[in-house]
Amino acid sequence: MAPPLPAPEQPALRRRLSTRIIASSVVALLVVLAMISWTLWLSWQLEGSGGAINDAGSLRMRANLVAVELSALRAMPDKNHRDRVQKQIQAQDDTLALLKRGNPARPLFLPDDKTIQAQMSLVLRIWQDQMRPAALSAMDRTENQRYLDHIPEFITQANQLVSLIEKDNSSKTYLLRLSQGILIVIACIGMLAMIYLLYLWIIFPVLRLQHGLSRMAAHEFNLRLPVESQDEFGVLTSGFNSMADELESLYNDLEARVNEKTAQLAAQNKELAILYDMAAFLNQPSDIETMCQGFLDRVMAQFNAEGGSIRTLDPSRENLTMVVSRGLSTAHDNAEHCMKADGCFCGTATRSGEIVIGDIRQLDMPHSFKCAEEGFRSLAAFRIQARDEVLGSFSLHFQQTRALSVEERHLLETLGQHLGIALENRRLSAKARQLAMVQERALLAEGLHDSIAQSLNFLNLQLQLMDQAIIHNNRQEAIEILPLLQAGIRETYQDVRELLGNFRSKLTKGDLLTAVEDTVARFRRQSSVETVLITEGLANSPLAPEQQLQILFILQEALSNVRKHSQADKVEIRLENSRDFRLQVSDNGVGFDQEEASRRSSESFGRRIMHERAQRINATLELRSRPGHGTSVSLCLPAEERQAA
Known part of the structure; x- marks a missing residue:
């Protein structure tokens, strides 16, 4: 597999495309902002000049108003006319002062031109030095001729001031229009330049890369793009060329790689087929020797081995015992195996015929090694292992030198685990069958409880008494014993039939009520005890078959005790299947002392069996009895212990 492509290096900051785009944008922004600021300044100057033109033009009007008010004062010299003259003079002073200092807030100010400033000083001087003193003098002497003589000159100079301001305003208006035109030209040129630069920097490299990709898609793997810049697209183009080199290399040896992968897949499929075939064979029912023979034959055929053997650990887990072998002599079968330092072991023939090996659980396998005995040059041995427990080993013998590959060793390891x-x-399975046999014997022991044992013991005792009576020729005593023997035999026969019926009991889903009714019917036939059966909710969710069977056995045992020991004439059976399952068997018999009965273990075997059956289904069993007050057996299966039927 080709090595991974190296990560492309980032271009220097000054060569990056982002740097050029940001720098160009900043320059364009600064130019545009400068032009906009210039036009704004011109507009502000024009507004100030316009205000100055208005106020300068009002100087002529206010000079004439002062003359008019002086004439009115001369005609009617009173305080009101004097105030009006004073007001007009003050208004003229304020206008001249405003023009001189300006007011940026309006805006209003004279242009910053020396000629205009000199003309303004002249107008101000004429007013302050000539006209204002003349107006104040005319107010006192009611003589305004002197003031009227200065008005033409003042108006002429004021007109000159207005003309100068208007001329300056016209030039600034021209500059404003020119600036706006230049701004439009800059915007158009900037847009064209930006489009050109974007095409040159971004669109053209992208189109070239797209063209390269389309040719690469047409399997032109020898294509290389020219690297014309050192920006991001230059790095990207270099990466494209590196990718083209890699693709060309991959394409050139693609067939070899496909063949290699195909061979690997074929080997894996072959291994899976071997494992599947072996698993299917090992899962077939057969004894251990037949299974091992089939396993060894398949492994030898698969790996072309001329010999092989399977050995298993004996129960002491110290020695290996030969199970099967193929292609080996008896002497070779009886080879002694010795441990080596590296965990391998080799076989050497011994006269004793005994195979002795160290603890096979210490073997570090698989390994292959050579053995020169009987023409075999190579021997490979592997563990037979289940989970973490080593059960034995199997070996393959080759007449030619054979070194197993890693895949073959792994396959043989897996086959050893399957075996x-x-x-x-x-x-x-053997242990399960043995356990089932033990359980059947336990059930038989539970069935052959004290009822049959006590009956046989009673019969044995009566036979001994009859034997003594016959020896002593006591015919009357023998006649009295005979009915007892007949009754005991009948009772034992009934117990045996009841036991056989219990062994044949097998319940499935929903069979509990039918089985209970059959048990009660059989009890009525075997005894003269009045029997009352009360059921409630048995049609509800049924119990699991195992739980039903144990409950039926407990009922049969309880009824058997009633028949044999209670001397009752009435028994009541109540079954309730609600949230908890309950069974209660009550009789009106003679009862018994529970403490005394518990001390007589030989007579409490049946009660112990009922308790054991209740424990198997995680139910609780309670026996209540008093002498002369009957006996009650109560079983309760909690809802959380119920199993799905």
């Missing part, structure tokens, strides 16, 4: 699991399953 180990199969062996363990066979052993577990």
